[in-house]
Amino acid sequence: MAAQIAELLSSPWMYALVMVSITLDVFVPFLPSGSLLIVAVVYAGKHDGTVTEMLLLLVGGAVASTLGDNLAYRAIEPGAGPVHRFLARMPRAAKVNDRLRDTLQARPISTMTFARLIPTGRTLATAVAATDPDMPRARFQLASAVAAAVWAAYTVALGYLNALLFNTSWVSVVVGVAAAFAFGTILARSRRAVALTSS
Template structure:
């Protein structure tokens, strides 16, 4: 691994960067949180730094606090959102989201983060429809830990496969991570007709 990459990987500021990026991703969906964790996992495979356990902890903590912030913003917006629900379709959509989260909230909160924009949208929507804060916190904790472990290990094993060639390791790890997201999108696409039918049944007069 090039010396400058070793220096970056060994810096204690790397974990701070992971923490901040993972947190901001809940509010700014274009933040490369997964890519950052994957890249650090690749570096850990070659240099032993950052420590893999600390990497998972930093990514989990940042993502958890970011999701909580998005949830709180949604919770504070509940009154203003409900005041604007004058249109029947808007009311039906709100009712459908409320029903979906209260019946399948655990699955949605844990796995929606693998969909583009799914993490921030779900956290915000959960706050708006009044999803129980304690339950949201528990499911979010499970979701962020699973996500952080998966991303760090994808990077680590990619780095191990191409040890000495971190760019190739990152490309392999990125392809695997992209494949996981693609699988999540495929599952959503397969499930969307049933979800749409359910939403339509709620909006029907």
Template sequence: MDLMPLVAPLMTSPLLYPLLVGVSTLDGVLPMIPSEAAILAAGVFAHGGTPSLWIVVVAAALGIFLGDHLAYGLSRSVFGPRLISRFTHVSRAVAAASRQLDRRPTLLIVTSRFLPGGRVTMNAACGTARVPLSRFTPASAIAALAWAAYTAGLGFLGGAAFVESPVLGLALGLGLSFVIGGIAELVRRRSARREVRPEDSPVAGRGLTPPHGPTPGRVREGACH
């Protein structure tokens, strides 16, 4: 079934922009909403001149920004921990993210946007860890604009590659998004393993004093007292 006759009128309608704001906002708390596909499709059609690529990016970024703060507010409220604890996988991911927020929170918030499931997890972690809005809001704005431009840009490239077939352009954009997201996730996991290795080193396992621990001289001084 060819969906283009149904999709094309929407993609060339002024209603597209508020729709992008809406789906991008709801996607912040309901990940099953296909905001990425909608932004990609808008980017594909933007190659033809309508809709405007720049307005697509701004509308999507605005929705993402609002959705981030909606998720942040919910997770910071009394209902947040209760909702998160109902999903074991989510609660573990949020706990792991929360432990890293004391280091480079802005970088984590921005880069998590490009990881599968990273947006919801990091926003929930920021809320439960009570990251100040003075730090969360600027990072969310940067992340929202970067991800909106990235996603719409992938769609635009797909539309340029398959001018006569928007479906193939959308498929190319989705494929590139999955590949780049998968590579980013692999890099993140390798980095996380490297950070864990020093704690699991043979020196720590044998009960030997690590290099940064107290020196023998200091131990003897404590014994003399």
């Protein structure tokens, strides 16, 4: 069984699955893209992964994340009218949307980066940016690319650090995934997140 798992984790299909998951989790936020990236990094770190392999995971994660954001932006942008009509009937949701929109306009890079590190934040920030007529696509693309690079670097570093600290791969994975979840939860409950999402 262990040999089969090792074969699966070393397969190019595993890396393809990780990149597809990262691309699509902006549409389906419960996809475990961060966890899969940590698994890939831990496995590479435990099995003589080279610096080149780690860099490929980092760059691939950042590119896949940016691609997903831009696909979502293009998909959501034409629906801005219905979204605004919906928000007009939901004052509390509209207030949260307006607050996040204002923050994205004032500090797009830091806001997208912060959102990328909390659960469902990437999806929400992308949706708000895509339905904001005052948010130029080029500005969103830059903010998305920086946020994706920060997220990928953080996730790869977390996986690699746990691969170095623990002797067993499964312990490294469990601790790495738990640490990422805990950090995201703490950020989601931080004063900044509450200020953005409270009505």
